[in-house]
Amino acid sequence: xxxxxxxxxxxxxxxxxxxxxxxxxxxxxxxxxxxxxxxxxxxxxxxxxxxxxxxxxxxxxxxxxxxxxxxxxxxxxxxxxxxxxxxxxxxxxxxxxxxxxxxxxxxxxxxxxxxxxxxxxxxxxxxxxxxxxxxxxxxx
Numbered sequence: 001x002x003x004x005x006x007x008x009x010x011x012x013x014x015x016x017x018x019x020x021x022x023x024x025x026x027x028x029x030x031x032x033x034x035x036x037x038x039x040x041x042x043x044x045x046x047x048x049x050x051x052x053x054x055x056x057x058x059x060x061x062x063x064x065x066x067x068x069x070x071x072x073x074x075x076x077x078x079x080x081x082x083x084x085x086x087x088x089x090x091x092x093x094x095x096x097x098x099x100x101x102x103x104x105x106x107x108x109x110x111x112x113x114x115x116x117x118x119x120x121x122x123x124x125x126x127x128x129x130x131x132x133x134x135x136x137x138x139x140x
Contacts (some may be wrong), residue, residue: 001115002078008035008043009052009081010074016053017069017124023055023062043081050080070125075116077124084116 011033016024019032026044030037044063047053052072053063065072078084087101087109094102101109 001112002084003082005039005043005082006078008033008040009047009077011035012040012043012047012063013052013065013072013077013124014127016063016065017128020065023060023064025062029063046081047077050076052077052080065124069128070123072124073120074122074124074127075119078119084112084119086112 012029012035015029015032024032026037026041029035029044030040033040035043044053044055048055048063051066054066055061055063075084087105090101090105
């Protein structure tokens, strides 16, 4: 229910959070997260523009997080690259519905709101705290 772009952004940010000791390049992040390099460049550009990460040029350059991971909600990352949207009117454009949603679309919209709430109440730190040694979040 989130876009591939949003998932890629989450993977990249978690990867950076796992490697806080030095900036990581686009190539390194792509390798660790299994995200295509060319696509990752666009995602990282959006994250820089949104203030989630910053880029450093030069010999020891790369990307680093700009915020403390315990203060960075997952929803902020998602909304920076591809905001979650609510259903505001009938997706089928049925005249009888107008701005009133049918029972199906109300249920879909409700589930989207619940998911948004989970992402709002979960930080990058939450993800790192829940990781398991047997199931890594990214490559090492």
